[in-house]
Amino acid sequence: xxxxxxxxxxxxxxxxxxxxxxxxxxxxxxxxxxxxxxxxxxxxxxxxxxxxxxxxxxxxxxxxxxxxxxxxxxxxxxxxxxxxxxxxxxxxxxxxxxxxxxxxxxxxxxxxxxxxxxxxxxxxxxxxxxxxxxxxxxxxxxxxxxxxx
Amino acid sequence: xxxxxxxxxxxxxxxxxxxxxxxxxxxxxxxxxxxxxxxxxxxxxxxxxxxxxxxxxxxxxxxxxxxxxxxxxxxxxxxxxxxxxxxxxxxxxxxxxxxxxxxxxxxxxxxxxxxxxxxxxxxxxxxxxxxxxxxxxxxxxxxxxxxxx
DNA sequence: CACGAAGTGAGAACTGTTCTCACTTAGGAG
DNA sequence: CTCCTAAGTGAGAACAGTTCTCACTTCGTG
Numbered sequence: 542x543x544x545x546x547x548x549x550x551x552x553x554x555x556x557x558x559x560x561x562x563x564x565x566x567x568x569x570x571x572x573x574x575x576x577x578x579x580x581x582x583x584x585x586x587x588x589x590x591x592x593x594x595x596x597x598x599x600x601x602x603x604x605x606x607x608x609x610x611x612x613x614x615x616x617x618x619x620x621x622x623x624x625x626x627x628x629x630x631x632x633x634x635x636x637x638x639x640x641x642x643x644x645x646x647x648x649x650x651x652x653x654x655x656x657x658x659x660x661x662x663x664x665x666x667x668x669x670x671x672x673x674x675x676x677x678x679x680x681x682x683x684x685x686x687x688x689x690x
Numbered sequence: 691x692x693x694x695x696x697x698x699x700x701x702x703x704x705x706x707x708x709x710x711x712x713x714x715x716x717x718x719x720x721x722x723x724x725x726x727x728x729x730x731x732x733x734x735x736x737x738x739x740x741x742x743x744x745x746x747x748x749x750x751x752x753x754x755x756x757x758x759x760x761x762x763x764x765x766x767x768x769x770x771x772x773x774x775x776x777x778x779x780x781x782x783x784x785x786x787x788x789x790x791x792x793x794x795x796x797x798x799x800x801x802x803x804x805x806x807x808x809x810x811x812x813x814x815x816x817x818x819x820x821x822x823x824x825x826x827x828x829x830x831x832x833x834x835x836x837x838x839x
Numbered sequence: 840c841a842c843g844a845a846g847t848g849a850g851a852a853c854t855g856t857t858c859t860c861a862c863t864t865a866g867g868a869g
Numbered sequence: 870c871t872c873c874t875a876a877g878t879g880a881g882a883a884c885a886g887t888t889c890t891c892a893c894t895t896c897g898t899g
Contacts, residue, residue, distance in 0.1 A: 563865055563876055584855080599879045604856065606877095624887090625855065640817055651812050651819075656805030663800050667831025668789055670800075674825045682816025712845055712896055733886080748848045753887065755846095773856090774886065 558630075559606075560613030570595040571606045575616075575630060580646030583625040619648050620676040640677040644684035651677055707779075708755075709762030719744040720755045729795030730768050730776040768797050769825045789826040793833035800826055 555564040555572035564572070574591045582590075588603045607628065610616035619639040620627040627641065629648040637650045653675070660670050680688065704713040704721035713721070723740045731739075737752045756777065759765035768788040769776040778788065778797040786799045802824070809819050829837065 565863095565865070565877055567878070597879080599881095600855095601857080601880085602878060609877095623854095640812065640819060643820070649815075649817060651817070652808055654805050654808035654812075654822075656803050656808075659801055659803035659805075663789065663803075666798075667834055668798060668800070668828060669834050670789060670826050670828040671792070672827045673803075674827075676823045677819050678821045678823070679817060679819040685816055685818050714846055714894095714896070716847070746848080748850095749886095750849085750888080751847060758846095772885095 558610050558613065558615045560609075560615070562609045562613065567595065567598055567602050568606050568609070570598070571603070575610075578630075581619050581622075581627040581629045581641055581648045582646075583622065583627060585625060587628070620678075638675045638677060640679055640681065642681035642684055643678050644680055644688075647681045647683070649681055707759050707762065707764045709758075709764070711758045711762065716740075716744065716747055716751050717755050717758070719747070720752070724759075724765075724779060727779075730771075730778045730790055730797045731795075732771065732774040732776060734774060736777070769827075787824040787826060789828055789830065791830035791833055792827050793829055793837075796830045796832065798830055 554576060555569045558572045558575060559568055562568075571587070571591050574587065574594070578587065578590065584600070584603055584607055587607070588598070588600050591603065592598050607616060611618075614634075615630060615632060616628055617631045617639075618626050619629045619631075620641050629639065631639070631648075631650070633650050636653050638653055640649045640651045642648070654677075655673060655675070663670060703725060704718045707721045707724060708717055711717075720736070720740050723736065723743070727736065727739065733749070733752055733756055736756070737747070737749050740752065741747050756765060760767075763783075764779060764781060765777055766780045766788075767775050768778045768780075769790050776790065780788070780797075780799070782799050785802050787802055789798045789800045791797070803826075804822060804824070812819060
């Protein structure tokens, strides 16, 4: 643990991630691990990582912590992989979407690429688009460089 | 059954929907019901509808038929609702997306509204978007008219 | 018509996620 | 600081959607 003398509540990351929800020792451990996750992760991934330093932590606790972080608006679902939700920390509050790197799993925020002119074409046919959900897959800049593309 | 004298293979819709997969009596029944489904439907929805005319049909058979139709390219997943996949018949082979009407569940094809200029902005940052997945929610023309919007 | 591959029904199994329940604990009130 | 209680925890059961297994049936090619 980076801050062996810190009580759970002292951990800066915890209140950042969990908002004003109560911070237990388990959630403090989770708050330390979450920023270390590279790219999108599943609940199972997170459980494995947290359990490495906090053995015995229950998967249900992970799910409850995830729900708390999502409620606090610090964790978002960015897609899915093999039937499990893919999660990522996200502190942007503007309208945007996420590019999930198919090589390394990293997630990067992307400006909304919806062309509203095209949507208006749909509206000319009488439809009305009220919301959209976009998941982008591709290569992040790191992997793109590495592949020399 | 509307066509009591037709053998399963005679049913025009079946080969259309299932491609060159074998057409059993159950699949013929499914092929009759699928075009009657209004809007997107779940496997459970389809099972209920088919079971109304073919009692005893097994849910696993429905799932296998869905897989066969997806393989034949006639049925696509257009979103999800309460954790179940939302399916719809789709014979378009060009690149497009689907608008799921939040009022009636109808699904309409929509031109891809991705603004490639914006995506190129992402590429300027070094990323590369290779594929995208879009689900649009809103009101279809029928429901929009009905609501007088 | 015969035969083999494909489909079926019934129900078990699987997977990701949520719930229940008894117990513990964080953290504000006094 | 101590109490109190609402919130969090662990263990495991429950759940829902989906897939699999297995013995049996059936389509449709040869």
